[in-house]
Amino acid sequence: xxxxxxxxxxxxxxxxxxxxxxxxxxxxxxxxxxxxxxxxxxxxxxxxxxxxxxxxxxxxxxxxxxxxxxxxxxxxxxxx
Numbered sequence: 001x002x003x004x005x006x007x008x009x010x011x012x013x014x015x016x017x018x019x020x021x022x023x024x025x026x027x028x029x030x031x032x033x034x035x036x037x038x039x040x041x042x043x044x045x046x047x048x049x050x051x052x053x054x055x056x057x058x059x060x061x062x063x064x065x066x067x068x069x070x071x072x073x074x075x076x077x078x079x080x
Contacts, residue, residue, distance in 0.1 A: 007032060009061055009064050010036035010039065011032045012061055012064075013035035013039060013061055013064030013068045014030075014031030014032050014034050014035030014068055015028075016068070017035065017069045018072065020069055021073065031068075034071050037067070037068070038064050038066070038070065038072075039063060039068075041067035041071055042067025042068070042070070045066070045067065
């Protein structure tokens with residue numbers, strides 16, 4: 001069940017990050033992967049800053065979106 005949860009959160013976060021970055025998307029499958037990686041990156045960044053939003057689906061999506069935007073930005077630097 002956790003794997004399905006990661007896929008759903010990753011898909012939502014990757015899609016939202018692609019919309020935020022305007023053209024920074026790489027397609028559904030890659031955006032899901034970037035959303036999952038973004039969740040890890042977002043959790044790490046917020047952990048360094050001492051920010052904790054608690055548990056739940058909305059804080060997880062928010063953290064993943066922030067991380068996915070960071071990952072998409074960095075990936076966009078290499079895409080050019």
